[in-house]
Amino acid sequence: MYPGVWTTYILILFFSWILVLSVFGCAPGTAWTLVNLGHFAITYHFFHWKKGTPFADDQGMYNTLTWWEQMDNGKQLTRNRKFLTAVPVVLYLIASHTTDYQHPMLFLNTIAVTVLVVAKLPNMHKVRIFGINAGS
Amino acid sequence: MVRLPYSTALTTLFSYGLLFAFGHLRDFFRRIIDSRKPTTNLKDYAPICLGHEDFYTRRLFNRVQDCCNRPIASAPDAWIDVIERYSNDGNKTIHRTSKTSRCLNLGSYNYLGFAAADEYCTPRVIESLKKYSASTCSVRVDGGNTKLHIELEELVARFVGKPAAILLGMGYATNSTIIPALIGKGGLIISDSLNHNSIVNGARGSGAAVRVFQHNNIAHLEEVLREQIAQGQPRTHRPWSKIIVIVEGIYSMEGELCKLPEVISVCKKYKAYTYLDEAHSIGAIGKSGRGVCDLLGVDPADVDIMMGTFTKSFGSCGGYIAASKEIIHHLKQTCPAHIYATSMSPPAVQQVISAIKVILGEDGTNRGAKKLAQIRENSNFFRSELKKMGFEVLGDNNSPVMPIMLYNPAKIPSFSRECLRLNVAAVVVAFPATPLLLSRARICISASHSREDLIKGLEVLSKAGDISGIKYFPVEQEKTTSVEKLKKIQ
Numbered sequence: 001m002y003p004g005v006w007t008t009y010i011l012i013l014f015f016s017w018i019l020v021l022s023v024f025g026c027a028p029g030t031a032w033t034l035v036n037l038g039h040f041a042i043t044y045h046f047f048h049w050k051k052g053t054p055f056a057d058d059q060g061m062y063n064t065l066t067w068w069e070q071m072d073n074g075k076q077l078t079r080n081r082k083f084l085t086a087v088p089v090v091l092y093l094i095a096s097h098t099t100d101y102q103h104p105m106l107f108l109n110t111i112a113v114t115v116l117v118v119a120k121l122p123n124m125h126k127v128r129i130f131g132i133n134a135g136s
Numbered sequence: 137m138v139r140l141p142y143s144t145a146l147t148t149l150f151s152y153g154l155l156f157a158f159g160h161l162r163d164f165f166r167r168i169i170d171s172r173k174p175t176t177n178l179k180d181y182a183p184i185c186l187g188h189e190d191f192y193t194r195r196l197f198n199r200v201q202d203c204c205n206r207p208i209a210s211a212p213d214a215w216i217d218v219i220e221r222y223s224n225d226g227n228k229t230i231h232r233t234s235k236t237s238r239c240l241n242l243g244s245y246n247y248l249g250f251a252a253a254d255e256y257c258t259p260r261v262i263e264s265l266k267k268y269s270a271s272t273c274s275v276r277v278d279g280g281n282t283k284l285h286i287e288l289e290e291l292v293a294r295f296v297g298k299p300a301a302i303l304l305g306m307g308y309a310t311n312s313t314i315i316p317a318l319i320g321k322g323g324l325i326i327s328d329s330l331n332h333n334s335i336v337n338g339a340r341g342s343g344a345a346v347r348v349f350q351h352n353n354i355a356h357l358e359e360v361l362r363e364q365i366a367q368g369q370p371r372t373h374r375p376w377s378k379i380i381v382i383v384e385g386i387y388s389m390e391g392e393l394c395k396l397p398e399v400i401s402v403c404k405k406y407k408a409y410t411y412l413d414e415a416h417s418i419g420a421i422g423k424s425g426r427g428v429c430d431l432l433g434v435d436p437a438d439v440d441i442m443m444g445t446f447t448k449s450f451g452s453c454g455g456y457i458a459a460s461k462e463i464i465h466h467l468k469q470t471c472p473a474h475i476y477a478t479s480m481s482p483p484a485v486q487q488v489i490s491a492i493k494v495i496l497g498e499d500g501t502n503r504g505a506k507k508l509a510q511i512r513e514n515s516n517f518f519r520s521e522l523k524k525m526g527f528e529v530l531g532d533n534n535s536p537v538m539p540i541m542l543y544n545p546a547k548i549p550s551f552s553r554e555c556l557r558l559n560v561a562a563v564v565v566a567f568p569a570t571p572l573l574l575s576r577a578r579i580c581i582s583a584s585h586s587r588e589d590l591i592k593g594l595e596v597l598s599k600a601g602d603i604s605g606i607k608y609f610p611v612e613q614e615k616t617t618s619v620e621k622l623k624k625i626q
Contacts, residue, residue: 002573004145008153011146054191057568063186 391531
């Protein structure tokens, strides 16, 4: 609906990679791993952990739904959802390639991408494993 | 819809993202600091609101709340006294001082200048205040039906061009209580996507099914009508009991007129009723001030129900519905705002009667015609000058409402505060009332603005616009030198 949301997302990831490189002065592969893990933490918290909306007007109608489940009114497999599922996979590929598939980074990156992609699958809509995060 | 440039969309999204991130950071630290404080004595009660529900109000709106709810200390004429305020804690609490500043009023809906004392209206209003007192203290059906109310209903019906009218005490309540009285479960309401909140509220409260068509898109309206008539009611597929299409005369956030002749022809073709909300257009546009039907040449008999308010062009309060005698008779027996709500205050009724008489010229002067010509001239002059300066201004010609696009969330308070500093009172509108990325400053022109007032306003808006960086379009160069060269060649 709003132009430029996808582009802003990609640009934020790119600029945070440059920020990590300039702050820590590490190898590019390590920087991509850090961006991938940071992206994992932030998007997991905002898409799959936080529930409800920032507005009080809807009177708590969405208080049991995470933001991922509220997106596009609950319709699965829309363009937005497909794009947002592809982004962690692409980040994983970039991070693994630039670190040459070396050991500790590969393990962490694989965990990040598995958790994120599984959380975004249509079968996981409104599923709460072991009742974690089921309260309002 | 407004097409915004791509780079502006990126920067606006980035700004909102930054505000959002900082808000969350502050909330995070606040939660840590507050967890050390002792709990209150409301220990086992449910919280009034969960922490993230009022996130938008606390972290985004409170930062700029000095631009809203500004108290005024005079009548909202062309110039207005705004009370100066200060805040010591970053806008969490704002305190009034006893000083006021006299500002040019570009925010009030004072289209014909009736908001301040008027030489014909005010003496009559004071007389009716002495005779009927400030309130009828009763509902219309009990003891609140005075001679003035009956006179105004007949006058409004005559002014608008319909057989009968009904008055209600509040403009918002007119829409939100009349629509449920007209249609219920089993009916269909098709409303424009940019309709006012009162119409949305009334439509939801009625229990009818609601479908939305894209703003001013007649092809989409026809598509929605055809699909809905073919499908019928949701599960049973029975035909709809009735279909009402609701549009507005002037859309107050865009300043655009609706395409009324096309809407009427589509509705006649598919036998749907039309409901026209003329809150902003009655009295302000059209040759004799009779609203959008007058301007676009539509016969009032073709619109089934015409609604309007007295707050904008007539300087009073309240609303009306004008329709056929049978519909008004039905509404008088079913509309809750007529049966249970206090009737309009008699001085307010007298103000509207006098204002309509001035507009129609029945007070014996031509002040009404002069006011109508003045507002048309003022609006067209102001809009063309703003466009020449490079602002992105929405709205059609002849419409007295002109929104100036701001987009970026930081430009909203910057523009508003800069204008107030230079003594112009302008209104800015942001997220819940407009889409997220399309915040704007809304200018309302009045017939009581003189040419000097408008020029001063333009200067101030230009300066504030330069500081905030909202001149998105290129400035039109002066065309005089090229015209002179042409004349010399000839």
